[in-house]
Amino acid sequence: MAEDDLELRRLQLRRLMRMALAAESKKPAEPERREPTADEIVRSRLGERGEEVLNAAYEQYPEATAKIVEQLAKLIKEGQIDTVIDGYMLYSLFRNLGLRVRIETRIKYLKRGEVKDLSEFFRQKL
Incomplete structure (x- = not known):
């Protein structure tokens, strides 16, 4: 009789373990x-050409840009900056802080349905 009780108890434990495993596997992975990084916070607020200016700043001044981005993220979190930061505003910020971020610029023109660089135009004229 004691042996039957042990066997019954063992079966109950096995069934409980199976149920627990099944419940655990059905639970969606949480x-x-x-916390979003400072870079992610700032990039989420960047507007027109802001991404381009920020990438150029990271390439040319990585340490200083990282510190500036941390401060911008802090201001965004605190709600002091609630507007979109476009490329011009970001570029002006870097210039005011003494960082001359060089951005690749191209002037293109459209003539007779063709888009060409201005340098190409001058080469053809000379």
Whole structure:
């Protein structure tokens, strides 16, 4: 009789373990909630050509740009900056802080349905 009780108990434990495993596998994986990085916060607020200016600044002044981005993210989190930061505003900020960010610029013209660089135009004229 004691042996029957042990066998019954063992079967119950096995069934409970199977149920626990099934319940655990059915539970959707909880997505990891992580704090967005300062770079992600700032990039989410960048507007027209802002991404281009920020990438150029990171290439030319990585350490200084990282510090500036941290401060911008802090201001965005605090709600002091609530507008979209376009490329001109970001470029002006870097210039005011003494960082001369060089951005690749091209002047193109359209003539008879063709788009050409201005340098190409001058080469043809000379």
